[in-house]
Structure formats: C-alpha cells, structure tokens
Amino acid sequence: MAKGDIVTREVTYPGRACALKSYVAEPASAETSPAVIVVQEWWGLNEHIRDIARRLAREGYFAIAPDLYSRQGHKVATDPNEAARLMGGLNKADGIADLQTTVEWLRAQKQTHSTRIGITGFCMGGSYALLLPCESKEISAAAPFYGEIPADEKLERLNCPIFYAYGENDGWIQRADVERLIAALKKFNKQGEVKIYKGCSHGFFNDTRADVYRPEEAKDAWERTLKLFAANLKG
Template sequence: MANKEIITREVSYAGRACALNAYVAEPAGVEPSPAAIVVQEWWGLNDHIRDITRRLAREGYFAIAPDLYSRQGHRVATEPGGAAQLMGGLKKEDGIADLQTTVEWLRAQKRTHSTRIGITGFCMGGSYALLLPCESREIAAAAPFYGEVPPDEKLKHLGCPVFYAYGENDGWIQRADVDRLAAALKKFDKPGEVKVYAGCSHGFFNDTRTDVHRPAEAKDAWQRVLKLFAENLNAGSGE
C-alpha cells in the first residue's frame, strides 16, 4: 500500500467559531480511503506537519491536518516564545471542538471510509490525539506522541486502541503520567501500547529539529503507527 501517488490541497470549512483551514493529502484515484487526522505541534500547521500528512497519504490514507490556530489567525511560530503564546491562547475545549468539526467534515467526504478515522499528533497535538478518543466515539485508532495524559476519569472512556510514544529524557511530559497511562490501559482493559524510547528527548520524531531528532527511534515509532492504523482502519468500507 505504501508510496501511492497523492494529491494535496488546502481546504476550509465552517467551524464553531470561525472558518477552519486544513491541509489535505490523499491517494490519487477514485477508491474511498480510510481517514487520518494529524494534529500539529505547538508551532502550528507548518511544513513538518504537512510532510507527515503526505506520508500518511502515500500509505493509502485520506489525511488531514487541521489548523488548530485558525481561531488565532492561522499563525505559525518559529521560536518557542511565539509557540508558547499560541498554544496558551488555545483553550482545550476549543481545540477538541475544532477536531470534532474536522471529524464531521471527514465523514461528509465521499472519498473516505467515514467510520474509520485514525488520529496522530505530536507535542501539543499528542495531547489532543489522546484526549479526543476519550471524548468521541468517532476515532478508531490513536497514535499520540509525547502528549499530556488525561486523568483516569477520562481514560476510562477511551474508545479505541492506542500507541503512545515517549522519549525517556522528555523534559515536558512527566514519566509518572506515562506510567499512569500504561497502568490505566490495563486497569480499564483498553487495548494499547506505551513505548518508552531510551535516550530520546521531547520531539524526537521531528526530523526538522536536528537537536532532538532520533532517526532510528522515529522510524520504529512510525512503523508502529502504521501497524496500528492498518489493523484498525483498513477493514470494512464505512457506513
């Protein structure tokens, strides 16, 4: 299924508070595809997130990266101070609402297997990629990278299999929370895997950041994402 020819485009659709912009990459052709949402890091909808969206499309997914900073003028940060300001200006409930709107948009597309939606996200996006399937039954597989772990009262409502990737030396997300996630999956009998990558820091998947990128571990994590999606998104054809 890998290395399919793809089509990319910018789209806009009505959100709860404003028009939401998003980047779409999809396999060329007419056959419906399972869908995947890519949730941005705190930097915004930048070229790296677009690249990940294209990678999923080449694997056969109708992939979309919504701009969660649409409410803030579709901005993109290039330095940590600006990124922190943008992330701080995004209320968690607003981010979830805009992701739910994105799910609704996906379900209306003829090119998607609308009931087979996966989600992945990184940093801030990892937080949303784990929280959304606790809030919505629309998500069939979730692959959050080094995101915040919701409280157990949220995790008990987790509605899909999870692959959670974490760097051992992460300075943002606490290891105790990651261990709590692993325990919660067992306690609530939820299918999933928590993988701690030795020697890796926060952001190790981001190949545009030479200070933290770890190619071998990033490749391993990506293969696990693809396996999760293949097992949970590719069966059936929608409704």
C-alpha cells in the first residue's frame, strides 16, 4: 500500500435536531490518527470540501466534513442567492451544536478517541472554525480561512493556537475586524498567526473558482495550515 493511500466513506450519526451526514477521509493504513474537522463554505458539503478532506487524509489525518445543512435537507448550492438563503437559514447556535456533536462522534471512534482534534473552514466555515475553539476545549488547533471574527469576549476564551488566512481585497470580512483579531491575540496572550494576502479576494483558496483562486497564495496558506496542525495535533 503506497504512502498517502486513503479511504473515504459517508457516515451518519444522531444530531441534536436530525441525523447528521458527514464525509470522512482517512489514511488507509493507520490504526489511530489525529482528527481534523473541515467546515464547508456557504455552498454546502460540495466536492471542493470533500477534496480538502482527502488532502488532509493524505497528510495523515482523519478528516471529517460534516454537512451543516443537514437540518435543511443536505442541500448543496451553486447559485450565490441559494447559498445565501441556506446560510441565512442556519442558526449559528445550531451550527455550533452540530459541530460539537461531530466532536463527540470523533471521540467515540477507535481511530480518534484518544487523539487531538483540529478544525479548518472556509468562508462561512471559517467563521465556525474560529468560533468553535472559543466554545469548546476539545479543539487543539484551528485554521480559519476568511471567516467572521467573534467578539472579543469570545476571543478571550480561545482555547488553542490558530492560523487565520485573509485576502486584503475581501469584500465580506472587514479589514478592521481582522486587525481586531490581531490585537486580541496579543491582548489576551493567545497563540496565533494572522496572514493577510496581498491582492487576494474572498475565497482565494477555492481552486474550483477561477474568478478568485490564487494558487501561490493558496499554497502558502495550506503549508501554514499543515505546519500548525503538525505542531499541535501530531506527536
């Protein structure tokens, strides 16, 4: 079996309000692996998010991408208006609850119950990837990409090191909030790196979107994410 071989599967487990569906990618040969939760963009659990889970599995992680639209019938959007409607229909507390359920499911698996858990997310998912470690002590590293910045009273409770990726031309996330995150990390003595990528727009990591994708910057952000996870989840 070649290094980097992975297996993938769909899993379903009970959530607070409905059955949650998730996509799992894991190393084919590992008995135990550190886990990483991959949180979707506003489009839903699409092929791009599944591909990110597979990339992480090839790096030795048990990657799980929960469908945060499970409560809305597991929908996947391609139209921005539909994506906005779906995102608007997801109460933030419900999203956090479903992520916490995913953590509980991970803890029940023999491959991950004794390992550390990381989280990454993009756009809407980046918001959850930064918020969850402010709400849960189960997260050991977080790599949010261009997500909303929680209030300082939540950032004060941040429980793990982070890497936050942001494009300077982002039309959704305000630069002032990103500067506030930088200041909060210092003020509250939290471990973290914030990287502002010149000339990049919101979604610059998404290689399925030619209008915003920036390959060199995406490669750099991915390498920093892997470095963060290796330092805090492995060993």
